[in-house]
Amino acid sequence: MSPTLHDRIDASLARALSAQRLAGSPPHLASAVRHAVFPGGGRVRPLLTLSTARACGDDAPGLSDAAAAAVELIHCASLVHDDLPIFDDALQRRGRPTVHAVFGPQVALLAGDALIVHAFDFLAESAGGHADRAIAMTRALAAGVGMPSGIIGGQAWECEPRVDRAAYHRAKTGALFRASVELGALAAGHAPAAWRAVGDHLGAAYQLADDLQDVLGRGEEAGKPVGQDLRLGRPNAVVELGVGGALQALARTVQDAEDAVPACGGRDGLIRLVRAIAARLVPDRALPEVRVPASAAG
């Protein structure tokens, strides 16, 4: 993945949570929010946002950068809330203590709330001369996050007695991938419809990989507890399809994501990103068994 995009993401997140912006915050809240966002994981969603923006010409890079930060802030917020004792009760995330493990559940809950608000605020602040784009991006981000079918909706399916796995995963993971791609297109002044499928397929691939990781992974590799889905009785594709079936579905879905990239100047860059993401998705212990299509192996 291009170091340039990573640099832009780091700089944008640093701006979003600068000391100046957080001045006057309760100190524990400010620390908790930074703990949730830095040093961070693969930054896959903001990479997708910037890659899509670049494929669309990226004529308002300040807005694309804000979009990248916004999707990552939302992603981090969802992790903080998911890790809380009333949900996963996870003490480790990305190989470090979770926010509530360090700051307690009260500050963790508020940090998640604050990150959600901050994402929308940072988008609005960065609108510049593109208020119409920023409004459309706000709506796309909200669709990826909220009711009925964003990641909050997805998480809430876990509290229902009857769940359709596909709908659940589409919301819980896919919705923010879709939003990441849409925000990239919108930031560059393009209609998001043509790009949506890339996000949808990548989101599905990510969820399959997460299901595999949960069943096959070791805690130290995953940087978080494994076996949670089985323990908590949550839908998991491996239970439904078996390891081999889930791996095949993953390979097929990655190919679908590649195929969905519209013809455009930055097509190659976006496909390289899809492949790089795919290469990281397969749990180490499953590698000998994987049959990834040749085109996705590069």
Place this chain on the structure above:
Amino acid sequence: MSPTLHDRIDASLARALSAQRLAGSPPHLASAVRHAVFPGGGRVRPLLTLSTARACGDDAPGLSDAAAAAVELIHCASLVHDDLPIFDDALQRRGRPTVHAVFGPQVALLAGDALIVHAFDFLAESAGGHADRAIAMTRALAAGVGMPSGIIGGQAWECEPRVDRAAYHRAKTGALFRASVELGALAAGHAPAAWRAVGDHLGAAYQLADDLQDVLGRGEEAGKPVGQDLRLGRPNAVVELGVGGALQALARTVQDAEDAVPACGGRDGLIRLVRAIAARLVPDRALPEVRVPASAAG
């Protein structure tokens, strides 16, 4: 208070949480969100938004209505999260079971998250031909809600070892009152600066009344548990100033709010609203002792 404004608020909230908009949500999440918002309390913040918009000419009533709904959705979200077992552990609110008492803490946490997102989404959806206004409103709303000095920041001061009561209350209660007034002005195309002080003083009055209620109130009057501040060791003006001192401060602050209303066509309407709010603020048991200034008693 004008029934017309109440009608507008009810209609706007009904639109924001219509069956059509929530279609496809996990059923418990959708029910929890509605439980949090309907039938609702005094709707003081959205009344303030619409009264301010009207005083400013209200030339984009669709946007004012959306702003009114947005501040109320945020207020309801904050109540849902504050009532959670890890905070107040309150089982009653507005005389009914709290969201977590009915739906459990998981759905309650997600309902609060979803309401926050929904508030920003509804503002953006209602931008119409006023994208610039909607962007400014998004920023004003975020300032009232998030870091460093919105209601989330205020709540997070409760998790700090050292707290300045004024800063804590300004954020915890005042920030959303300020935002309510600012959004009303912005929705009508006016600069918010001249209106800010009205929200600040009313927010301070509200917090003083809440402190009095917590010390003097009966549970059945308050519709929620009383004595929480003392039990949880939280700052309370009555502890600092005594009942008489707190009541005097309340009367003074209501007068300050009136005096702060700028000269404008709708000035009288807004002052009537301030007085109506003030009349509801004083706990019944304190009434014989109150010395409200004559101008605020009408």
